[in-house]
Amino acid sequence: MINKAIANILPHLPKRLVRIFANKYFSGENLSDALRESKKLNEEGCSVTLDILGEYVSKMEEAEQYKIQYLDVIEQFSAANITGNFSLKPSMFGILLNKEACYENYREIVKAAAKHNNFIRIDMEDSSCTDDEINLYLRLKKEFPGRVGLVLQAYMHRTLDDIKKMMEVHTEASPLNFRLCKGIYVEDKSIAYKGYQEVRDHFLEDLEYMLLNGIYVGIATHDAYLVEKSMELIEKHKISKDKFEFQMLYGVNPGMRRSIAGKGYSMKIYVPFGKQWFNYSTRRLKENPNMVWHIVKAIFIRG
Ligand SMILES: Cc1cc2nc3c(=O)[nH]c(=O)nc-3n(C[C@H](O)[C@H](O)[C@H](O)COP(=O)(O)OP(=O)(O)OC[C@H]3O[C@@H](n4cnc5c(N)ncnc54)[C@H](O)[C@@H]3O)c2cc1C
Incomplete structure (x- = not known):
């Protein structure tokens, strides 16, 4: 309850205060910060997926600016010889304003990534975007096989059906490529599972379907239970290591990422x-179970 109350007041706290305990979740304000942190992660044996923060633009001019930024990111990232790829939020490119222009923005970025033999992941946002983001993926996949992937959320009732429908365009030469996560947005119980264990169960059901059908999957979680159960599924079905990777967020549980990578699994950090x-x-x-402690520390201990 205290966590929930603090979560509600976060947007009203001074940005300078929030910044103190928000710092660990992003690599910095500039591309140079992201490149520096990415290199460190590469040295640790992890690949990365770079994301420019920002979402839900209100004008297409803003989307155009973000496109230009991403094109620059791709060039500098490639020149720095970093191992990894790029994640993009469709609402940053105007999916809710103009689907066609959003597609064109993505097209240019995927084309630039493909020139460097690289890959773009389409992040999944709230349920008002799900259909459009699936369609965006399918359209781009057709034109750029092997260069684009999508995120799917285990908390959505529809996810397993979506995966099954997309099997129509799954081939050995151009497999489906998903990141599977629990899902972060607040959705209504009529469309999303709400129970903690229920979401985990659906995560594992979706994952098993993907692994058994040769879909490439980024297993994106910090939940030790899911990591362990995923490893059991991988072992049980003898899935080869080039068919999946684990993924975690920058700043969340570095000990866990080292332990997974230490077991010889591929690990990608967002x-x-x-x-x-x-x-x-x-x-x-809001997801950090120790948030209250962090905030108390920030307010009282660090002055
Ligand atoms: C690489 C990656 C990409 C993602 N992309 C998307 C996306 O496109 N769309 C989307 O809806 N969601 C996305 N998510 C978020 C995801 O949906 C979950 O909200 C998030 O990962 C938390 O779920 P969890 O599986 O880690 O389990 P949780 O039950 O939330 O966490 C398990 C444990 O991990 C630790 N932990 C989790 N979060 C934190 C934290 N912030 N600080 C400290 N400890 C923490 C705690 O010990 C917690 O008990 C992404 C997640 C990852 C890892």
């Missing part, structure tokens, strides 16, 4: 950066 850090970081703070 590395956000940029000036629009507030919304992203407060979402992370």
Whole structure:
């Protein structure tokens, strides 16, 4: 209850205060920060997926600016020889304003990534975007096989059906490529599972379906139970290591990421950066079971 109350007041706290305990969840405000942190992660044996913070633009001009930024990120990232790829939120490119223009923005970015033999992951946002984001993925996959992937959320009732429907375009030469996560947005119980164990059960059901059908999957979780059960499924079905990877967020449980990577599994870290850090970081703070302690520490101990 205290966590919930604090979560509600976060947006009203001074940004300078929130920044103190939000810092650990993003790599910095500038690309140079993200490249520096990515190199460190590469040295640790992890690959990265870079994300420019920002979402839900209100004008297509803003989307155009973000596109230009991403094109620059791709060039500099490639020149720095970093191992990893890029994650993009469709609402940053105007999916809720103009689907066609959003598609064109993505198209240009995927094309630039493909030139460097690289890959773009389409993040999944709230349920008002689900259909459009699936369609965006399918359209881009057709034009750029192997260069684009999508995120799916285990908490959505529809997810397993969505995966089954997308099997129509799954081939050995161009497999489906998903990141599977629990899902972060607040959705109505008529469309989303709400129970903690219920979401975990559906995560594992979706994951098993993907693994058994040769879909590439990024297993995105910090939940020790899910990590252990995922490893059991991988072992049970003898899934080869080039068919999946584990994924975690920058700043969350580095001990766990080292332990997973130490067992010989591929580990990718989602590395956000940029000036629009507030919304992203407060979402992370709300998920942190020790948030109350962090805030008390920030207010009273660090003055
Ligand atoms: C790489 C990656 C990409 C993602 N992309 C998307 C996306 O596109 N769309 C989407 O809806 N969601 C996305 N998510 C978020 C995801 O949906 C979950 O909200 C988030 O990962 C928390 O779920 P969990 O599986 O880690 O389990 P939880 O039950 O939330 O966490 C398990 C344990 O991990 C630790 N932990 C979790 N979060 C924190 C934190 N912030 N600080 C400290 N400890 C923490 C705690 O010990 C907690 O008990 C992504 C997650 C990852 C890892």
